[in-house]
Amino acid sequence: MTASWKDINKPSSPHTVVTAAQVTNGPVIPPQQRLLTYSPDEWEGFVEEWAYYCLPAKYKHVQRFSGAGDMGIDIAGFADEKRLKGVWDNYQCKHYDHALRPGDVWVEFGKVIWFSYSSEYVAPRHYYFVSPRGAGTSLSRLLANAAKLREELIVNWDKHVKDEITTKQAVPLDAALRAYVDAFDFSIFDAKTALQLVDDHRSTPVHAARFGGGLRTRPASEKPPQELAATESRYVTQLLGAYGEHTGAVVTDPSALSVPKLKDHFRRQREAFYEAESLRVFARDSVPPGTFESLLDDIHGGVIDTHDANHADGYEKVCAVTKAARDMQITANALITCTNPKDRDGICHQLVNEDRLRWTQS
Template sequence: MPENWKDIKKPPVPATAVTAAQVANGPVIPPQQRLMTYSPDEWEGFVEEWVYYCLATKYMHVQRFSGAGDMGIDVAGFIDDKRLQGVWDNYQCKHYDHAIRPSDVWVEFGKVIWYSYNGAYTAPRRYYFVSPRGAGTSLSRLFADATKLRGELIANWDKHVKEAITSTQAVSLDANLRAYVDAFDFSIFDAKTALQLVDDHRTTPVHTARFGGGLPSRPASEKPPQQVAAAESRYVTQLLGAYGEHTGTIVTDPSALSASKFKDHFRRQREAFYEAESLRVFARDSVPPGTFESLLDDIHDGVIDTHDANHADGYEKVCAVTKAARDMQITANALITCTNPKDRDGICHQLVNEDRLRWTRS
């Protein structure tokens, strides 16, 4: 056997046990690495989410330009109502299978210079290239040296810019335009890295749906205030009615609850309601719209038969329905990994607030 041949050896055994998640989903791929695998359509979907959730909060107006005649503007964030004649930032979103090179974007520099020179808009305050692989080494070095970037653009104008700005004319770098280029602030140009995009996107309610990785930690819920809030009035009225049915008395105020059993039960139900309300807020910020509402529907569907069954009184009904909610098997909803039994009790009271469940007939 030739000396440069060798036997195949058994690969090393993993140092840790393989988990069920690894078997089901494979190794975890960091979001910034996953961006690099995106098709143009997948990249477009990510950009739409990033613009909607991450940029809209930073500006008075955000608009996306498309089609011919966009004047080198892709996504514009406007600081004031003057829009293109006021203070604004430009985000040029590109999909390449490589990090952005200077030759990819010389014409983009030319467009913003030409159209701001002509008065079509004021020069943007900041101009970012947004691409899954970010800027390459050569372009990043130019971003770090505004003077060199200006010089390189001038040197490449005739080859890469002159004929590409508009289809209606060649844009020569005459004396007036050259003077404008010499005075232009090239420090406005930069590129967003994939990590920056992912960090922005991580704060959105659609991040885990796109990239996985689990939900963020859920904050502690607020404690119920001493006085019943207006948002609690319907389910509290129903609860008091349920206690009244059980004791054969009329209960119109929590302070009238004499037995410690009912006082403790009422306190726990209010705590559960506020726990569920905190879950609603957490869902709004952490998962796609409709996820929490889907959980409400699941619990409603799971307890409705118990709700509609015969019960001795309203209190017995409350106890039976909340127990059914806690005993339910829910596996599909994204929030189920961070819910607790109190959430389920509280959701029952939220359903009473929405008039989808009732503890008493009145």
Template sequence: MRIVTYDPGQWETFIDEWVSSLKTKYHKVLRYTGANDRGIDVAGFADKNYLKGGWDNYQCKHYRDAITPGTAWPEIGKMLWYSFCGEFVPPRAYYFVAPRGTGTTLTQFLTNAPALKAALIDAWPKAVADKITSTQAIKLEGKFAAYVDAFDFSIFQPMSPREVIEQHRATPYFIPRFGGGLPPRPLVGAPPTDLGEHESGYVSRLLEAYADHTKANVPDLAALKAWKPLEDHFKRQRECFYHAEALRVFVRDKVEPGTFEGLQDEIFHGVADTADENHPDGFTRVKAVTQAAQDTPLDAHPLGASALVKDKRGICHQLANEDRLKWTK
């Protein structure tokens, strides 16, 4: 499992990515850092009451080995003490999260609430009392002892690394980090009959290229009916443009921000020299550039396996929309 090889910095980055997937099930997700975190690492809040409402705690640890009871006792102690003090209401669930998960002994305790409580109380004097705060030892006595005795220890639960990875799968960072490719793409329908506002740029540039080729005025799409090959070419280019737009939308929430733009950049650099070469006319340049785009290898790009011929050609027209490609000089 790749995550066990991460150093603390890489684990922290991975947890940051994973947290983003939790936002789909919570009103808000916050990460607490620093020495005064009161035992809270990553908190998922069910409502606007935050720590005073329904919330879950994800205690994230990065160790070479699985988490042991000795590691867990102080963290559980902090949760008990600070909830007793009224800093927050106890979470609905408290998960221990680590690259190698929880060890056998701790897992047995976490799946047996009475045994967990008894073991914690027994370990308290030596393993917990002086590890909750740096200013005093917290003894398990009086009202606090009664609070601990009545506490619902079933909230403390193990979370396997596999569960974390499955939640991470919902983030746009999963594919770049672990590979595996995108899910199958839905079929792309035919372009709508009417041109959309987002098509004005590349359509105007194509009409200019056709006029450059025919040496006649081509003011609008209706004029293309005089040249059947050009009319057919335009229909194919528009279909390609919509394929590229569909790919943009399809990957939007599945890959890291900027990944699709990176694909466009790969295409641009793959066709730039062809676009700069001398061509008899703009139409010839369009055909040469879109062919160069089709031939551009994308094996090293995260979206390479998902980019079809129509996508590659359509990206050229997206680039024309952005004035990065021009067909006439």
């Protein structure tokens, strides 16, 4: 056989212009693919996040069992106060370098059978296997066929289950236990896919921090109601005082503002405050705790020198400080990709509400 040689052709160019983000971060890896790269410790961290943020809305209590004597329970979601004696679901977390096989989990089926048979707990309403690669083909077929799963568990009991349930004793499939197995509802068993886990996790405030991909679209902010809300009391009082310093007339009610420029300014400041409040809510649901507070600190640090400088009156001070906030270069905070100039004005008023800034001296 004669070898042939040929030149290496130039690879085809990208169909689009390469962006700075692509050069910095490389190709986007879908979250479910990223899960496959996790070490056992990283998987444990992800599962803890998922359980903490995603399960409490479904249950009265969520607890994790660990160590010897866990009776085959990993993460338990309790639907009522009876806990293990009431309605509950079990999430059994596994980490292997392959999709789950029947041989990986025969003993887990056996534990649920044995400990519910022994009245240690009521059999769970649902039992989910949770693993980065999900259930393989063989296990998935058994999970979809309760009768076949029962049959195969019985066949594998002596080899894979009897001596593995507990270190205290062997658990042979005697007549009484066999009758319990025959009556047991095997349809409770199922497996979560990586895509299901990611979809659950997507609604948490830590999703973007863990998987990247940017923040979800920020919804439109509320428009200020006609009546002032209790949360506006402090910054509005300070604003009215600033207007009074500017006009030389005491202003205690927004309806008393007669100067068109100030009336329009007041309207814009309320809109900005509500914009910033909507950002606060968005941050609560979209980024890790402390991210919004860090943005407040950044704004405060950027405007405090302007705030402390001499100004002709309170109104001029408000204008100077909010302009300084809008002009700031903030690049590190995760929220900066979805903020706008109004947010920065509004954050200044939030800082007034927190008594970290003042528009007047009184």
